[in-house]
Amino acid sequence: MTIIAGGPAPAKPSPGRLRRAGSGPTAHGAREMIPLLGAVAPFGLVVGASVAASDVDPVVGWSTAWTIYGGTAQLSAITLMDAGAPLLVLVATILVVNLRLLVYSAGLAPHWRGAPTWWRALACYLIVDPSYALGVRHAATDPAAHRAYYTGAGLILWAGWLLACGTGLVLGDRVTELLPADVVSELMLAALVAPALGDRGARRAVVVAAVVAIPACLLPLGTGSLAAGAVGVVVGLARREGR
């Protein structure tokens, strides 16, 4: 609620002022998310186009956008479902690919202390790389303003993501004509990995995993990345502990 300096504060602010005051941080969060949404939208188009190119039911494939809600995990799921992978492989892959969400959740949890349970339950659903990044960046603000900011940012991203995946599904092959789809998805992954390479243990884990992944790509049902990633983690942990 806005307090007017240098004069008597109104006994009861007008509904219009309350609405403007309440929507300020929400709209701010939404506005700040728009550039990030622009960056991830091509990836959403690629995900939608992947559904169109697969034998997965289009509605099921598009629904990964609001159930799984994560581009890399969705692509992995669609690829594996198309290959007829058993549920256990799907579960293991999604667990590993989305494990970073656990870390994101741990990073945001302290800032949501005292928030209503229903809001935290909704906010958790919206955790993904861009919303985490903005949520942490604005964590020092007033708790109510932070919640409003995060809600605005998270909801605009969610809606935009669903729209991007749906558009990619409709456009289908035309997405790959407009965008080099394989390169876009690989670039997204590289852009997410690159900042972690400042850490020596992570750098070694990534390099080892990438090298192992080349022969491991011959493993069935997309398990090569899982196996290579596990080897990378073991080497990375050993490097950190000086063994």
Added chain:
Amino acid sequence: MNGWIAIAVLGAISYALRSVVVLGLGDRPLPPFVVRVTGLLAPAIMGAMVAGSLATGWFGHSAGAAVGAGGTLVRVVAITSGGVVAARTGSVGRALVTGVTLYVVLAELGA
């Protein structure tokens, strides 16, 4: 396997990962070993996925045609450039623009 059942299970798992700390552990921090493993796992898996995708493109084991050594080299250059931009600027958008632009230019030059 029913697709709806599969994505319902995967969706529940994804939500559980997002919510277990916030709703379950409250203010308690994650065990240090878990933090170390999760800190390495996502980059390692993603690095493996990029390398695996490049390898399948080169060898042609995926559903699409093989792009060969030349096509793979172009992708490696584009992805590496995008990764450098992401590391230096922290911007996914700039990384995408840099990488896609470089890929299109090099692919045209090589065509």
